[in-house]
Amino acid sequence: MSRAPADVHQLDPRAFREEVHSFEFWFQSVTGYLAGTCFGQHEGIPDEPLEPAERERLVTVLCNYCVGETAALEGASGLIAIAPDRLSKVFLATQVADEGRHLEVLLNRLAQLGVAEPEQEIERRASRSLLQFKRRLLSLVAGRDWEAALLAQNVILEAMEFTVFQHHARGADPRTRDVLQGIVKDERRHIGFGENELGRRIQAAPHIRARLREVKNELDHLVLETFEETLRQLGLAASDRPELGRHYLETVARLGFE
Ligand SMILES: [Fe+2]
Numbered sequence: 001m002s003r004a005p006a007d008v009h010q011l012d013p014r015a016f017r018e019e020v021h022s023f024e025f026w027f028q029s030v031t032g033y034l035a036g037t038c039f040g041q042h043e044g045i046p047d048e049p050l051e052p053a054e055r056e057r058l059v060t061v062l063c064n065y066c067v068g069e070t071a072a073l074e075g076a077s078g079l080i081a082i083a084p085d086r087l088s089k090v091f092l093a094t095q096v097a098d099e100g101r102h103l104e105v106l107l108n109r110l111a112q113l114g115v116a117e118p119e120q121e122i123e124r125r126a127s128r129s130l131l132q133f134k135r136r137l138l139s140l141v142a143g144r145d146w147e148a149a150l151l152a153q154n155v156i157l158e159a160m161e162f163t164v165f166q167h168h169a170r171g172a173d174p175r176t177r178d179v180l181q182g183i184v185k186d187e188r189r190h191i192g193f194g195e196n197e198l199g200r201r202i203q204a205a206p207h208i209r210a211r212l213r214e215v216k217n218e219l220d221h222l223v224l225e226t227f228e229e230t231l232r233q234l235g236l237a238a239s240d241r242p243e244l245g246r247h248y249l250e251t252v253a254r255l256g257f258e
């Protein structure tokens with residue numbers, strides 16, 4: 001029998017993993033906030049007109065979100081092959097579906113904004129630091145380094161996306177806000193998986209923490225540069241930007257990677 005997602009915190013750790021890593025849990029979760037939407041947008045959300053300069057900046061930001069989502073899509077699918085157990089493989093399969101959906105709804109939003117050739121626009125507008133992050137993530141996956149790749153993807157990349165999308169949604173036009181709010185709910189689940197899996201691994205083998213800290217230190221500057229570029233495009237005052245960088249660092253630090 002199915003269980004309401006809110007009940008899972010009463011389960012013991014093993015039963016909790018079995019529950020939240022399942023397609024059953026995923027399906028109930030996404031149905032709760034995606035039912036009745038079309039490409040992640042609820043019916044009747046107004047199409048607020050944007051000034052040309054504002055539209056231009058939004059297109060650049062959405063193109064970069066597409067780069068991040070493509071990295072997560074390719075990363076999550078590659079991680080299935082090296083995941084150490086079947087529960088993790090099933091969870092990653094749900095994540096692949098989520099990341100594919102994220103890419104799709106962002107491409108749809110770009111089409112609504114009049115972008116006819118999204119691949120060309122993404123190529124033209126992609127941030128160098130984000131592309132470098134993507135290459136590094138995929139090289140960790142190709143190197144079959146489960147812990148480091150999971151840290152890069154389900155903690156670092158997800159923490160960045162979670163922070164930026166949440167912030168952006170607050171000031172965005174209604175359609176973009178609707179799309180981002182749905183994505184953020186999925187990203188929260190992905191971060192939860194990364195924290196749970198790495199937390200257990202570090203507890204069982206504390207020596208891996210030092211190696212993971214090195215990976216984090218290597219990737220932090222790419223994340224913070226990407227933050228800086230995106231937040232500049234979103235028009236956030238320079239004085240407010242460090243706040244979000246700090247929020248990201250705090251999220252990652254919860255695992256002990258200060
Ligand atoms: Fe995503």
Ligand SMILES: [Fe+2]
Pocket residue numbers: 072099158186187190
């Ligand atoms: Fe994600």
